[in-house]
Amino acid sequence: MSRRLRVRQAQTVLPFGVGAVFDIQGESFVATGIGDWPRRRQEVESPRLASRLGVSAFYAAPPAADDRFDRPDAAGAPYIRFPSWLFCGACRRMIRWRIADEKAGVPPRCPGCSPVRRLAPMRFVQICAGGHLGDVDWWFWAHSRLDPAARQSCDTRDRLRFNVSERATGLEALSVLCTAKGCGAGRDLLDVLGTHGMRCSGRNPWQRRGEAADCTKPVQVVQRTAGNLYYPVVSSALDIPESDAPAALTDEALAERVRSSDMWVPLCRAHGGPAEDAFRGLLKDETGADDALLDALLAEETGSAPPPPARADGASDEPASPDLSREEWAAFMSPAPPATRDFAVRESELGLGQEDAEPWVSLRERFGRVVLADRLREVRALQGFRRVSPTSAFVPADTARRLRWLPAVEVFGEGLFLTLDKDELTKWEDDDRVRRRVAGLRTDLGRSFQQDRLGTVTGAELSPRFVLLHTLGHLLIRQLSFESGYSTASLRERVYARPEHDQYGVLVYTAAGDAEGTLGGLVQQGEPPRLAETLLRMAEAAAWCSADPLCAEHSGQGFDNLNRAACHACALLPETSCETGNTLLDRALVVGGDQVPGYFEPVVAQARSAAAAAVERRPR
Ligand SMILES: [Zn+2]
Ligand SMILES: [Zn+2]
Ligand SMILES: [Zn+2]
Ligand SMILES: [Zn+2]
Ligand SMILES: [Zn+2]
Known part of the structure; x- marks a missing residue:
């Protein structure tokens, strides 16, 4: 029953970076702090990102055939088993697995069952807004219905069963029972999710007891796959000359x-x-x-640097969130950017120079520069993470707060950089209806507790061009994926739309590959005349959503009501593709809507009348 478990090097920042809990072949693990990383690690160079984040270097765990799931000597990024409470699906016995119980290459087995049965991880864990994570105190849960005196009369901690009843369904069917002699206490899991006054351990599973903070934050029991268990804080930079x-x-x-x-x-x-x-x-x-x-x-x-004084609640200061857009924008806008090993771009065009027919003329008028990036290198560094909500306390990747480096990976890809026509954009942005619509969104953003985080992407003040270019990026990724078979998750956006830096463009890029295997073909999609055709079909498709009219008329949907006409059916992307967590999107600004002109609305209108005229001309 030997097995190999592996996390690819590229996944050691996202999605399986420090603090993340994940399932692999029926077992569950947590990625440990970088203090446990092997000394032999690979440097990932990105001086620009390092200086902006105030760190000395970036390192990737060396790729390895086995990661350190249960082998202290393996080369890869370290992971430890979590939750440590496991159960046997046959005899229902619960076992608290210790690191000393691990046998390299062998999954945990039930000591009582024959033939051999594998143990499965418990489905629930506990988290707090201080960024801590721990096992649920199942003994406490089983005895939680007793009064304190009766509870104290049971002193056996390790005789628990995870029962499943056929008479009930859902969580009510599950219960934890104490099988200690003369006890028999138990409680079903009907209301296990939520807060129960249990104490927080003040640490993460890989931290030693001495590192625990005195945490008074309420503990929440969640499924270990719950979305609010882990919010990674990642910064990334493109290599530019x-x-x-x-x-x-x-x-x-x-x-x-x-x-x-x-x-x-x-x-x-x-x-x-x-x-x-x-x-x-x-x-x-x-x-x-x-x-x-x-x-x-x-x-x-x-690791002998003295740890800086930790705050009582274990939370550290906020991570740096530098604006890296300026130099990248300048590199894409430079007339003949010098090609380097990791940044090779060339100016292209829509190829509509000779076109005098609609809708091509309208389309051409609305775009500016087209730059094709044959090679891009992106470095993604994991600064740390949060739990419970994206604005909870920040936990750095080095939970002991001693190291000055961060875990990172480099990815290579291709890109498609587009700018809008500056004059057309300014004209459109000056329209009162556009301003009013975005002012409403800005008010919602001001109320959102995500305001600070999103502000690092949008710039000082949310502008119409940001929402327009951001939505355009989403629509283009969806269209490219529809036409060329990319998965949307393999494409990403970088929006360059800070009015204060005079930016008005968007980059769509693939960055899934390592040095050898990049996902090719995106640049071909950007060559004339293909790109113009793709953009036209994108605009036409964006005018309609299967959730319309509901979607088109929405005055606030999505997280914190930060979207307008944008939903899963028309504009949203996988989380990893988007810089803003799928917020600040509005199709109406692209293709027009009730009471607001879309930047590409004339293109859609022209395409429709051209199509209608073609039908009329067709001989019957
Ligand atoms: Zn068993
Ligand atoms: Zn008991
Ligand atoms: Zn805590
Ligand atoms: Zn929609
Ligand atoms: Zn996005």
Whole structure:
């Protein structure tokens, strides 16, 4: 019954990054903090992102045949079994599995059943808004209907059964029973979901007891697959030519020189010993680094840096959310951007220069630049995560708060960058009806507790162009997926629509591949005349949603009412494709709606009359 479990390297940031709980072949695990990562890890370079996030470097766990699910010596990212409460589907016995019980390559088995039965993880876990995660106290649950005195009379903690009754359905059919002699307490799971006054452990499963915070936040019992168990905080940057790279790079370059020196590992080993000074001297001569830098790098490498004072509730300060759009926008808009290994773009066009017929003329008038990216590299770094809600306390990827690096992965892909025509856009944005419609959305955004987070994407103030370009990005991804067989999840958007930086474009890109296998073909879809045809069909399709008229007339749907005419049937994308969690979308701004002109409305109208005219001309 041996088995191999594997998480691909690209998945170690999303979706299986630090703090995430996931099922694999019927077993359930949690990704541990980066303090447990193997020392042999691969550096992922992104100086621009590193300097903006204020970290020294990024690392990926080396790809490995087995991840560290149950093998302390494997090379990949570390995961530990969670929840640790398991049960046997045959004899219904519940077992609290310990790390010492793990046998490499073998799933947990019931010690009582013959023939051998595998144990299954309990479906419920507990979380709190402080970012903590733990097993449900099933003993407490089984005895929770007793008064405290009666509860204390049972001192056997490990005789629990997870019963299932055929007389009931749903959670009511499940119960946890104590089979200790003379006890027999039990309770069904009908109302297990929610808050029950249980205490939070103040930590995550991989943290030692000494690392626990004194947490007073109410504990919530949820399914371990619940959406609110894990909200990763990820920042990403495209590699762009280093024309005006920030000055902070030099420090990092020096650090890199130190780490790649032959003297570095000997120095780490000698750290704190009599030979340290000699290695230090050699390293300083060789690299030009000073003691302060060596101290910082040593502290980081050996984990001996003093932890900064933790707040009583265990929450740390908010993560950095830098605006990386400016340089990327400039790189896409530069007339002849120098190609690098990881950023190769060329200017293209819709190919409608000679067209004098509608709807092509209207379409051409509304677009500006078309840039095809034959090669893009994106670095995605996991800063940390939250639980319970996307605005709960932030937990950094290094839960011990000692390391200055972050886990990251690099992905390669192709892209399609489009801008709108600036004059047409300004004209449309000046229309009162457009402004009024977006002002309403801005009010809803102001009320949303997501305001700060979304503000890092939209810019200082939500603008009509942001909602327009964002919705355009979604519609284009959906159309491309419909026409070319991409899954929508393999395409992503980056919206460049900050009026304060004079931006008015959107990038749609594939970034699923590693260095060898990129998902090709997107650039071909962007070549003339295909792109123009795709855009036209996209605009025509966007004028209709199967949920209309309900969808078209909505005054606020989706998360915090932050969408207008946009729903799953017409505009939404998988979470990982979208920068805003599928909010701030409105088809009406694209194709027009009741009382608001759409930027592409004339294109749709022209396409319809051209089609009607073609039908009339057809000989009968
Ligand atoms: Zn059993
Ligand atoms: Zn009992
Ligand atoms: Zn807590
Ligand atoms: Zn819809
Ligand atoms: Zn989006």
